[in-house]
Amino acid sequence: MSNRPLIDPLTDSLADLTEAERSDAMRRFEAIRPHVLHGVSLAEVARNGGLPLRSLQRWSARYRAAGISGLARCRRSDTGKRRLDSDLVAVIEGLALGKPRLSAAAIHRRISAMAAAQAWPVPSYAAVYEITRALEPALITLAHDGPTAYRDRFELIHRHRAERPNAIWQADHTQLDILVLDAGGTPARPWLTLVLDDHSRAIAGYCVFVGAPTALQTSLALRQAIWRKTDPAWPICGVPDILHVDHGSDFTSRHLEQVAADLRIELVFSGVARPQGRGKVERLFGTLNTELLPELPGHLVEGRPASVPVLSLSQLDAAVGAYIIHTYNLREHSEIGASPRDAWIADGWMPRMPDSLEALDLLLVSVAASRRVRRDGIHFQGLRYMDPTLAVYVGEAVTIRYDPRDITEIRVFHRDRFLCRAVSPEHADRTISLKDIEQARTARRRALRADIATRTAKVAAFLPQPQPAQQTCGKPPVRPKPKLSLYKEDRRP
Known part of the structure; x- marks a missing residue:
């Protein structure tokens, strides 16, 4: 037997062994532990453990010679080699x-x-x-x-981060995992457009809508992203240096190209069918679908609604906006170590802004309609809009531009020159979207049709209904003979 001193199992290195070999060596060491550490005879260890004495003697000798690593099974020389041709x-x-x-x-x-x-x-x-x-x-x-x-x-990807806020923005669409009620009361799956600042991960603007994405939704999201917000908790604004988008028809439209040229924004298109360049906004879509939407009625689970959809599009818009402003933008981001809002503000700086909101609307908001100024103002969508500036344009044709999410205010242009902002006096203290008006009209039509059905049912209940004329089975009806014949040919034999 070797005179080598016992090796402490806590300091013996097993790094050269595989997991299976390490487990096998530790199992054998536990079997001889009473003999090695406490001097119990191997014969007694064999009786107590039910193990062959010869095996314990062999393990003990191998442990004293090489430590715990010596207890591992010897590897075959052909381990890992195949015998097949x-x-x-x-x-x-x-x-x-x-x-x-x-x-x-x-x-x-x-x-x-x-x-x-x-x-x-x-x-x-x-x-x-x-x-x-x-x-x-x-x-x-x-x-x-x-x-x-x-x-x-x-494939390897390069994860980058813009050096400063508003250097790079990402914009993209996704279809949300929720059902809302459209203007006709029919369940529909809405879309969401997001504009995200690459440096701070802050959401600068968004747009919730029903129907396929178009340049209008992109323009509305960019309008909100660029201009100053009314909520002081949402300070993100300004014109970005670069806008990173995909190859969708709405992003490659001439309208967006013209807007980018006028605002001096560089458009960068990601590779076709390659979402890696927009990974940050894609990850944010996943956050919204897993955190916000499961708390709302109509949430889709594996393509089926988990509850009855009751939200209107404007209510979903408000829920998404509240989550963005008061939860996401204020919560610490794991990758940047700060909240998106604080990362965007940084040490204080001045973002690049358009000359005015009217100039921005003239570029971005493509929802335009022609109207004529009446003596009581401009009539649009059942609302009346007034402003003192319109007094000298009574009878003149003007162009109005509006935000479909809030039509309590319109912007009036005369021959491509901005005139004024006209407001609806009856709703000056409210926010009314075009979808709200359409839903109200649909609800009114339904109520009228139900009233008509109720009243006609009363008539059917109290007045006898005319019975159809009985016909002889299998024989065509007999046409009556005319009493007056004007021509000889009309006379019948």
């Missing part, structure tokens, strides 16, 4: 990477027949399975799912 292994790997994708069982059936024909040893199913499992996931993804899936899962 290299050509056979290559054929199995080729079948696993071919199209259509084959299961391990299908590959085993094919390779067994081929091995018998080539006088090779037939591999077991376990051997075929291990060969297919040993292939790189990236190789399998590229072979079966194509370069796009490989790029999205395995």
Whole structure:
């Protein structure tokens, strides 16, 4: 027996062992621990533990010679090496990477027949399975799912952050996992457009709408993002240097290109079908879908509503706005170590702003309508708008521009020259969206139709209904003969 002193198991290095070998060595050490540390005879340890005495003697000797690492099973010299022919292994790997994708069982059936024909040893199913499992996931993804899936899962990406606020903004759309009631009271799945500051992760603007994304929704979100907010808790504003968007038709429109040129914004388009360039705003969509929407009625779970949808589009708009202003923008962001609002404010700076809101509306808000100034103001969507400036334009044709989310105020232009902001006196202290008016009109029509149905039902209940004339079965009705004949041909024999 070696005279080497006992090795402390807490200081003995097991770094060169695999997890299985380390576990096996520790199990054997626990078996001889009473003998090694407390001097109990191996015979007594064998009786108490039910282990062979010869095994305990061998383990004890190996422990005194090499420590705990010496208790691990000796590795075979051919560990990790296959006994199969290299050509056979290559054929199995080729079948696993071919199209259509084959299961391990299908590959085993094919390779067994081929091995018998080539006088090779037939591999077991376990051997075929291990060969297919040993292939790189990236190789399998590229072979079966194509370069796009490989790029999205395995290619390196460069995670960047803008050096300062308003240097780069990201804009994108997503369809929300919720149902709302549209203007007709029909459940519809809305869309959300977000404008995000790359440096601070702060949300600068948004737009909730029903229907496919268009340049109008993008313009409304940008208008809100660029101009100063009425809520002091939402200070994010200004014109960005770069706007990062995708290749959607609304982002590649001539309207947005003209707006970017006038405001001196550089448009940067991400690669087609490559969302990596907009990863921050894509991640934010996931946050909204998992944090906010499950708390609202009509939330979709696996494509089905978890509760009855009752929210209107304007109510969802208000819920999204409250979450953005009072939760997301004020909560510390894990990647930047500060709240998006504080990161955007930083040490204080002046954002680049348009000359006026009217100039911004003339560029962005493409919702325009022609109206004629009447003696009592401008009539639009059942509302009346007044401003003293309109007094000298009575009878003149003007162009009005408005925000569909709040039509209590319109902007009036005469021959492309801004005149004034006209307000609806009856609703000056309220915010009314175009969707609210459409919903109110629809509700009114439904109420009138229900009233009509109720009143006509009374008539049917108290007055006898005319009975249809009875006809002889199988015979056409007899036409009466005319009493007066004007021509000889009309006379019948």
